[in-house]
Amino acid sequence: MSAATAINRVMMAAFAAFLVSVPWSVPALINSFWVSVIAEILIWSLFAASVNLLFGYVGLLSFGQALYFGFGMYGVAIGISDLGLSFWPAFGLGIVASMAMALVTGIFAVRLTWHYFAIITVVFSLIFYFLALSNKWLTGGDDGINFTLPPTFTFGGTKWALTDPTFQYFFILTTVALCFWLMHRLIGSPLGKAFLAIRDNDVRASLIGLNVYLLRLIAFVLAGFLAGVAGALFAFFGRYASATYMFYQVSGEGVVWAIVGGAGTLFGPIIGTTLFIVIREVVSTHWEHHSLIVGLMAILVVILAPKGLVGLWRAALEHFDQDRASKPVSQTLRVEP
């Protein structure tokens, strides 16, 4: 094991320990408001991961992931307030709705690549944004839908619900961690390698027998799944759903978070999302133009660190390893950490 791998493992363990300790350590160190900020960061990291799955691993830049996030939110909210569903069926409805929407739009979108693909994803999300705004009877329009949380688990007389902040935090952490673990498995799998091949060279990929269209569609639906889970969690977290979260500005934020953090790396979206939400929370109370900082940082990273902050970190570690003159590590087939 090289020093770089060791450093990464120690940092991962520390990061995991921190996440588990948040409900106690953060109120003690800062205040309890930051517990919910961290929960929000976890949810939006998952959203950025959905952009990253498409852009970083398949080479498709989507500016419309907010659509599937919005469908996840509305699936939960409509399920609970209109259909009277309990917690899990509503969660399921949100995820299925966003995946179904990704399938329907994906059938058209993944025929295209590059800027054409980016444009069609924006167009789809705008269409449904305006539909959601105008169909007030279903979506509540600008005001959105507020709902009362049903309990998550009921055992006899005891109930666990997201109204308990600690339970809510761990519910979000577990769900997000599970999704990232699934994505980790996916990246190292035969399907994941096929995605990478398509990202690198789609013509060549078709010549070795890969069905490029079908594989892109699968990736698009899987990205819809990630965005849908994020949207459903965010609906539970805020106890409401609103069309404003389907706007393309939300999609754009996901793209910036993923790229600044490092597209094509598992942890990039987490780093990028954390950075920008912390900046927003800290700076926005003092200065209303905090998005200027966001823009400036995004430009700097794109110019100076094409593989994002995670890419910078990896380069630094590699340098460190070479300085120690250690031999290159033997690895099995490369698996993104």
Add this chain to the structure above:
Amino acid sequence: MTTPVLETRNLTRRFGGLTAVDNLSLTLPGGKLHAIIGPNGAGKTTLFNLVSGLLRPNAGQVLFRGRDITGLPAHEISRLGIKRTLQVKSVFAQLTVAENLWITFEGSNRFLHPFRDAASDPAARERVSRTLEQIGLTALARRQAGTLSYGDVALLEIGMALISDPQLLLLDEPTCGMSPAETERAVAKIREMARTIDIIIIEHDMPVVFGIADAITVMAQGAILASGNAKEISEDERVREAYLGRPEDEDYVEEAVNA
């Protein structure tokens, strides 16, 4: 009579006003190393694109072992066993050498497992390491393909052709841009493959073509100009005119002398 390995019937492909492949009927019997030569713009690569499914013809048919494959998508044609390389060397630049071979091996699978570890398939792993030895790139297995030298990329391309178990292999200028030593190595590999696989090769390097091809087809302006063995082709007057452009060159020489 056995069915020819590849047959085209009145194949035509137009790009706007240009007819790149013009009513081309070609029959290639199996068991031979076939070369297609011709001046730039003769339609050689377009023909490969039509056979491999990257382009659809405007008219005509492509038959592979008697089966009509006209208009099938590229991945389905690839799964039938027709594999090809591209004129501009093209591998998966951000994957390692081993991963390039691995994905090519798995590429024809209809089912790609979404959650199992890619490195866990022993058959694939064994095959990748055997192919690495065959092409002599074992030492570079973990290198990113994008960082390889040009000659090594060409070898990797040949490795990818080998590992995909082709029945018909289309090589588009495989030695283009290679050093003489690399060309020699590549030619030896191609000859070796030709013993078990049907190969069609597009090549500009005349010594290479005349050295390895059993049969040569000369194309000009989208149609067949001549076909035969190396000796017949090199003595064909029309081929000299169209391809080698001898008279024009002599004109230039005369002009230069008279100037």
